[in-house]
Amino acid sequence: MKRTTAKESTSRLFKRYIWLIDLISRKQGITYEEINNRWLHSSLNEDEKEFPLRTFHNHREAIAQMFDIDIECDTKNGYKYYISNITDIKQNTLQNWLLNSFTVGNLLQEQKNLHHRILLESVPLGREFLGQIVEAMKENLKLIIHYQGFFHDFATEAQIHPYCLKIFKQRWYLIAFKEDSHAMRIYALDRIKDLKITDESFSLDNDFDAKDYFENSFGIIVDESISAEKVTIKVEKSKSNFLKSLPLHHSQKEIKTEDNYTLFEYFLRPTYDFRQEILSHGAEIEVISPNWFREEIKEIVNQMQEGYK
DSSP states (O other): OOOOOHHHHHHHHHHHHHHHHHHHHHHSSEEHHHHHHHHHTOTTOTTOOOOOHHHHHHHHHHHHHHHOOOEEEETTTTSEEEETTHHHHHHOHHHHHHHHHHHHHHHHHHTGGGGGGOOOOOOOSOGGGHHHHHHHHHHTEEEEEEEOOTTOSSOEEEEEEEEEEEEETTEEEEEEEETTTTEEEEEEGGGEEEEEEEEEEOOOOTTOOHHHHTTTOSSSOOOTTSOOEEEEEEEEHHHHHHHHHSOSSTTOEEEEEOSSEEEEEEEEOOOHHHHHHHHHTGGGEEEEESHHHHHHHHHHHHHHHHHTO
8 A cells, every 4th residue: 555645644634624615615504414424425535434523623623723714613503514704715815716726626636527628727836835835834833945946957955934825927936034044035836846844943023924025026026126116007908908807916006098098007116027027918018107117128129129130
């Protein structure tokens, strides 16, 4: 019999949490007996064993700590379990998206006969470390990782304090404090070659807030040498409707609309990733201000034009 590794065990446990959250959120009133019966018929139940009541309550507690989701029991209505803070979850964009993402993964695993009818965009490797990272974050435990950056030929070891996770452009990132450099670093999960949870704990900086940390960033780059400022872009009509439904940044404001174009304003750091986003839309987007950023885009466009002569 193949021995289950710690990584596989954590991953399976994580999937069970998501499965339980999804089941109870959809039913909003389900007994333990019904949950156990569903588990017996789930493809995630590889051992084909029942769902012990003690395990169920342990999962409830872990889910509350890890996801801030409260599973309560309605003793006046047949001892049915429900999620008491479901409204808060739906209003939390990141939490809602994260749960939906993992739920879809579980759903696809259970409905393998539909795999040829559901087409997904390829996502880089690294997701196998998510469970361990979340566990370390929950317990404030240090991690030892072997990381190979995009511009390095080999991996190096680092001891880090995992602060938060972020996904950007279909790639997962870990934001962590690196001990030897005494500074915050950002690690792409698909570039982590190995990861180990240590027994050594760390104290999370009380001043750190993940949302505030990326408040003025377009994506994953936090470059304090570039100041956040107002950026105005002119967008063709065909593209403006797209940006209205899917803003480039949370600070997006529509400041002027004409028949053929719309002016949008942002407050952010015009870093490399934002520049690349602007360029990816070609002639449909024009930078109006600040002037230095407009000139930077203009120079790149001129270089591209030279390459096509």
